Amino acid sequence: MDRVPPGQILTERFPILTYGEEPEVSPEEWRFTLRGLVQEPLTLTYEALLALPQVDLTRDFHCVTRWSRLDVAWRGVRVRDLLEQARPRPEAVAARVESYGGYTTNLLLEDLLKEDVLLAHTLFGQPLPRERGGPVRLVVPHLYAWKSAKWVRTIELLDHLELGFWERMGYHWRGDPWREERFQEGPIPAASLRFRKRYIKT
Incomplete structure (x- = not known):
């Protein structure tokens, strides 16, 4: 199977694209919160994140600006594991991610809930640098890279789809590179989304 989605160009480089200034957050200052429509909200320090079960993951990385980098090696914690702790409520169908x-x-x-979605703190065996979203970023390898929010601080579960920064600017509400979902051309799903798959117990 071809690993490069349609419209993408393979590169050995790993470009850095950031809108606005890069926030400076030390590992000691970093806090992550999983909240919203969950039964057990949780907050993690960097030290607590490192104490959780860790996953080494190598996945391809696709940017909406049409470059793809193969075999990017991350280490971090599965978001799915955190969601199992937080126990999403039945009405939760979407999330707002804030950095x-x-x-x-x-x-x-x-x-x-996909198994390769991480809170990543390590890239190619080294602590995630600031310009790459360190100390911790979200990695969602099956979607375009703007969904993999750098400097992640909050995931809030919702009962509706609330568009983020680039989505409000016209980027696609989901961003599947294999479907070339770069820009929004059709209707955005309504607030009554109810197609959640029951991966975890609630």
């Missing part, structure tokens, strides 16, 4: 610096993006809960 230090104010960047936001939206995701479906079923996308967050």
Whole structure:
């Protein structure tokens, strides 16, 4: 199977694209919160994140600006494991992700529940550098890279789809590279989304 989605160009480089200033957050200052429509909200420090079961993951990375980098090696914690702790409520179908610096993006809960979605703190065996979203970023390898929010601080579960920064600017509400979902051309799903898959117990 071809690993490069349609419209993408393979590169050995790993470009850095950031809108606005890069926030400066030390590992000691970093906090992550999983909240919203969950039964057990949780907050993690960097130290607590490192104490959780870790996953080494190598996946391809696809940017909406049409470059793809193969075999990017991450280490971190599965978001699915955190969701199992937090126990999403039955009405939760989507999430609003917020970063230090104010960047936001939206995701479906079923996308967050995929096994290769991480809170990543390590890239190619080294602590994640600031310009790559360190100390911790979200990695959602099956969607375009703008969904993999750098400097992640909050995931809030919702009963509706709330568009993030680039989505409000016209980017696609989901961003599947294999379907070339770069820009929104059709209707956005209504607030009554109810197609959640039951991956975890609630």
